Amino acid sequence: MLKRRSKRRYLSIKHAGEPGDSVNAIIKRFSELFGSIAAEKANIRLVQHAENESIIKCRLEQLENLLVAITLMDPPIVTIGMSGSIKQLRRRGSRVVGTK
């Protein structure tokens, strides 16, 4: 049987401060709202970042919860775009360059 890779979504976000800190804050808020198990399942990771703008990824099945967690962040974080591939996200206008 084929072992398929789980589907994921890439999100372009705009934030204040360090990208790593912002992603940790998102994971913390996600755990607070939906629980640690859901947060682990979401597998939220920082993929690329530029000044005040980053690309993060998560598992598709937890996308809605992630969007809610991002919306309820303080200080605010804005979701700019969302796609199944980084390439498509860039095409849609994300300014994030290829720095990991």
Added chain:
Amino acid sequence: MREAAIYRLRTPPSGAVNYPYLIVSENINQPGDLLLIRDFYKVKKELKKKIKKGTGLELTVSPTRKMDGSSVGKWFKSLRELYAFCHASRCQFILSSGARSEYEMVSGPCLDAILKVGGIDPENHWRNLGEWIEERLSRNVSYA
């Protein structure tokens, strides 16, 4: 003045204007097109008695940013109950960002996600809201 923007005014303009607007109020005794609901449970009884059919009842996302997990849970409960109340009293449920700057703005998919987590069908909600806004704006038309 920005195109495709609907202005939120506290009082109706005295003369004819060139833009679409809605009258927003926080006072149940003086509801305009929209009544801003800060705490649904505090005003529920009064709302039942005084609210007019067709009024928009607005809940904003911005206060939840400062809430802890359990308070956010209660907020989602109030969102569901306000939606049910609007349905029963023929009012229009409105969920908005409550943004005071561009950094607090909330995208469509994020609002959809909040509605879904709150047990509300986003497609149905936006369709009803679109119809309600059209109907309300047609009443308020007073182009100069």
